[in-house]
Amino acid sequence: MMIRRELPHDIDAVRAVTAAAFRTAEHSAPPVEPGGDPGEATLVSWLREDTGWIPELSLVAVEDDRVVGHVVATRAEIDAHPALGLGPLSVVPHRQTAGVGSALMHAVLGAADALDESVVGLVGEPAYYRRFGFGPAASIGVIAPEPGWGDYFQVRTLTSYAGQSGHFRYARPFDRLSG
16 A cells, blocks of 8 residues: 545546545534535545645555555634634445554644644544544643534644644635534
8 A cells, every 4th residue: 555645637526536435434414415425525526725735745645556545634713823624534335444544644744844834623423533642632722613512522632743733724615514
């Protein structure tokens, strides 16, 4: 398996991987259009068109010349301070639990650190994301966009973290998904 930056010819494959990964996920966003792909697949398209898109942080996992996974981190904010919002993280169902998602997470976090980013936020299963250094956002004074997320809203600090705290805000396309 190889992890690399997303290329223009990967866009359709990334959408297919994201749709497949979230089609049967327990906590998936509803389709934007009735009968359409899960909301996460549309979200990636919206993010790609947003000013918060960071091409260096949209990564694919490739096996036998096929995209089998994708992760993206986009510009977010903690009050007025730059941060990253991670997600979605997608792996085709037949390759889940095979280390593809872990490889993508390590790669995107390493790339974010190399770009001198300071903190990454996400919504996800604490037991899964703890292994990547994530913990409850509230523990460092970062307030989730939705209070009901509780410990499912997590952050990971990176090398240049300087104590940023306050309200977390994802890139604007996330608002379109939930609203």
